[in-house]
Amino acid sequence: xxxxxxxxxILGATGNVGRxxxxxxxxxxxxxxxxxxxxxxxxxxxxxxxxxxxxYTVELTDENAFAGIDIVFASAGASTTKKYAESIKxxxxxxxxxxxxxxxxxxxxxxxxxxxxxxxxxxxxIIANPNxxxxxxVLALKALEKQFKIKRVVVSTYQSVSGAGKxxxxxxxxxxxxxxxxxxxxxxxxxxxxxxxxxxQIDVFLENDYTKEEMKLINETKKMLHRDxxxxxxxxxxxxxxxxxxxxxxxxxxxxxxxxxxKEIWSNTDDLILLDKPxxxxxPTPLEITGKDPVYVGRVRQDNSNPKAINCWIVSDNLRIGxxxxxxxxxxELVKILDSKTCNI
Amino acid sequence: xxxxxxxxxILGATGNVGRxxxxxxxxxxxxxxxxxxxxxxxxxxxxxxxxxxxxYTVELTDENAFAGIDIVFASAGASTTKKYAESIKxxxxxxxxxxxxxxxxxxxxxxxxxxxxxxxxxxxxIIANPNxxxxxxVLALKALEKQFKIKRVVVSTYQSVSGAGKxxxxxxxxxxxxxxxxxxxxxxxxxxxxxxxxxxQIDVFLENDYTKEEMKLINETKKMLHRDxxxxxxxxxxxxxxxxxxxxxxxxxxxxxxxxxxKEIWSNTDDLILLDKPxxxxxPTPLEITGKDPVYVGRVRQDNSNPKAINCWIVSDNLRIGxxxxxxxxxxELVKILDSKTCNI
Numbered sequence: 226x227x228x229x230x231x232x233x234x235i236l237g238a239t240g241n242v243g244r245x246x247x248x249x250x251x252x253x254x255x256x257x258x259x260x261x262x263x264x265x266x267x268x269x270x271x272x273x274x275x276x277x278x279x280x281y282t283v284e285l286t287d288e289n290a291f292a293g294i295d296i297v298f299a300s301a302g303a304s305t306t307k308k309y310a311e312s313i314k315x316x317x318x319x320x321x322x323x324x325x326x327x328x329x330x331x332x333x334x335x336x337x338x339x340x341x342x343x344x345x346x347x348x349x350x351i352i353a354n355p356n357x358x359x360x361x362x363v364l365a366l367k368a369l370e371k372q373f374k375i376k377r378v379v380v381s382t383y384q385s386v387s388g389a390g391k392x393x394x395x396x397x398x399x400x401x402x403x404x405x406x407x408x409x410x411x412x413x414x415x416x417x418x419x420x421x422x423x424x425x426q427i428d429v430f431l432e433n434d435y436t437k438e439e440m441k442l443i444n445e446t447k448k449m450l451h452r453d454x455x456x457x458x459x460x461x462x463x464x465x466x467x468x469x470x471x472x473x474x475x476x477x478x479x480x481x482x483x484x485x486x487x488k489e490i491w492s493n494t495d496d497l498i499l500l501d502k503p504x505x506x507x508x509p510t511p512l513e514i515t516g517k518d519p520v521y522v523g524r525v526r527q528d529n530s531n532p533k534a535i536n537c538w539i540v541s542d543n544l545r546i547g548x549x550x551x552x553x554x555x556x557x558e559l560v561k562i563l564d565s566k567t568c569n570i
Numbered sequence: 571x572x573x574x575x576x577x578x579x580i581l582g583a584t585g586n587v588g589r590x591x592x593x594x595x596x597x598x599x600x601x602x603x604x605x606x607x608x609x610x611x612x613x614x615x616x617x618x619x620x621x622x623x624x625x626y627t628v629e630l631t632d633e634n635a636f637a638g639i640d641i642v643f644a645s646a647g648a649s650t651t652k653k654y655a656e657s658i659k660x661x662x663x664x665x666x667x668x669x670x671x672x673x674x675x676x677x678x679x680x681x682x683x684x685x686x687x688x689x690x691x692x693x694x695x696i697i698a699n700p701n702x703x704x705x706x707x708v709l710a711l712k713a714l715e716k717q718f719k720i721k722r723v724v725v726s727t728y729q730s731v732s733g734a735g736k737x738x739x740x741x742x743x744x745x746x747x748x749x750x751x752x753x754x755x756x757x758x759x760x761x762x763x764x765x766x767x768x769x770x771q772i773d774v775f776l777e778n779d780y781t782k783e784e785m786k787l788i789n790e791t792k793k794m795l796h797r798d799x800x801x802x803x804x805x806x807x808x809x810x811x812x813x814x815x816x817x818x819x820x821x822x823x824x825x826x827x828x829x830x831x832x833k834e835i836w837s838n839t840d841d842l843i844l845l846d847k848p849x850x851x852x853x854p855t856p857l858e859i860t861g862k863d864p865v866y867v868g869r870v871r872q873d874n875s876n877p878k879a880i881n882c883w884i885v886s887d888n889l890r891i892g893x894x895x896x897x898x899x900x901x902x903e904l905v906k907i908l909d910s911k912t913c914n915i
Contacts, residue, residue: 381726381818422857430848456875473726503775512767526779530801
């Protein structure tokens with residue numbers, strides 16, 4: 226338990242992830258003295274009540290909002306974070322950021338604590354949280370990588386709309402109801418209708434015809450595993466699910482890997498649950514694991530065509546894993562470092 | 571155009587695929603003299619009106635129903651087809667079957683006409699139609715295989731509920747409406763709720779922990795490509811989409827394959843449409859291609875991690891491709907053979 230208390234700000238406090246950040250900070254007894262909720266002019270002045278029943282008034286984000294703050298949990302999108310990063314730095318606070326703004330910067334640690342918490346100590350004022358599809362994948366891969374070197378990973382994602390924000394969730398609700406009623410709906414959260422449809426595009430397209438989302442997963446996984454040589458490719462698809470991301474993953478190892486040992490490793494990995502009893506139709510589905518903290522893995526089986534490879538199915542609550550929960554966990558590790566520095570002085 | 575006319579029966583005429591078989595037979599001017607719609611006792615006596623406006627009375631399926639019939643288009647499930655296969659044979663009719671009952675039998679040709687119509691002539695009374703995920707895949711692969719030998723294929727499917735029948739479509743409608751209304755719904759079409767969820771299980775599990783659906787795709791693809799050595803693996807997932815199946819596919823070739831040439835080949839493949847302009851967000855989605863005959867391919871790009879591989883996204887109307895349309899196409903090829911035999915006599 227931390228001996229110090231820290232002044233904390235949540236930037237983007239009214240969004241999907243921001244709301245969950247508040248709940249998790251309280252539920253996990255994050256050692257805060259002051260807790261400031263910051264949002265855009267549209268939301269400033271509103272009152273937010275946490276799931277623990279505490280009320281907070283949302284304050285306006287501006288350059289002076291960070292005075293006296295020690296740690297900022299940000300989930301406000303890349304452009305907003307970039308806009309305020311300098312002010313946060315000037316205030317002497319550490320920014321733990323959910324956006325893609327700084328993730329691939331060489332001097333910014335990109336961290337899933339269970340995978341590479343040792344990278345946190347190299348921070349220079351900013352620590353980045355990975356993409357919400359990357360975090361569960363890298364947790365599952367890292368557990369195996371210690372014993373079986375991974376050669377190649379082929380990922381197809383099935384990503385829920387909550388990753389695109391509250392408006393996207395509302396659009397899925399409203400447009401689904403209209404579709405069931407045989408009515409047209411003007412869609413705006415996505416480039417195509419999402420109700421009872423699939424959209425194989427998340428974020429914008431890059432020059433190589435991959436989407437930014439796909440390249441995030443590819444590059445962030447390599448960075449966190451410290452494996453520039455890892456062969457990893459991805460197709461990212463938006464599906465009409467509210468919360469939780471799923472991934473169909475083919476993992477090829479350098480050498481043949483024993484399936485029983487792989488299952489044994491995953492059974493003993495912290496914050497990962499192997500839910501895999503085909504004979505009882507036990508495997509994770511997004512609806513069932515929403516609201517849960519661990520990463521769930523099921524459908525683990527030898528690749529029938531390659532003795533060095535396996536197939537599996539990974540599901541996690543995207544608002545927690547790779548977003549709010551991972552941010553708070555980074556904060557908890559940071560606090561341990563800050564505490565120890567204070568003790569040493 | 572056929573010079574002969576044939577007596578045709580549709581077995582399982584009241585199902586999703588059966589209804590479409592009737593429409594396609596009429597729309598494509600299939601050369602039938604008599605057309606008999608057969609179904610279970612529950613449906614016998616009902617009147618069905620085709621999209622062309624013609625009415626038919628559904629007749630009861632029994633051992634004597636096939637007397638005088640030349641060709642049977644069956645979409646009644648594996649157990650029903652097995653039950654009547656002998657009666658169909660005794661009547662001297664050729665059975666073109668949509669179920670999995672006979673697909674892997676050594677003496678039953680498994681056919682997508684654009685891929686292996688030459689196999690039809692080897693039939694011994696039964697010709698099988700592949701699984702609805704296999705047909706579009708094998709069409710796309712075959713086009714490339716002629717020029718670039720394929721080594722390995724990794725498939726993740728996103729399959730609509732219509733593949734599981736009309737009741738499954740109703741369950742998606744009703745349970746989605748209830749979910750939007752925050753009400754519980756007893757599900758029975760699938761082993762888990764499908765509304766706003768994903769189910770990584772289609773059909774039953776086999777001893778190797780693959781589902782029967784996954785092994786169908788794997789084995790049927792090898793059979794139709796005449797490539798027992800093809801390395802192909804699959805994870806099959808049910809998604810909350812009404813019609814059309816999608817697949818995220820990684821294809822590895824024996825040698826480096828030029829992406830421009832691959833796109834050129836697919837651009838010139840009959841019954842396949844390359845819909846791939848990322849800069850205009852042009853790629854196929856199930857909602858947009860439902861009701862269309864071709865197989866659609868998009869998101870074609872070099873595998874960033876492997877110069878010999880590509881990624882792509884294949885979408886097709888599962889009630890047409892790999893079901894009703896493919897069955898009628900097999901029938902059209904069969905008629906050509908039957909016509910030529912008649913002429914030669």
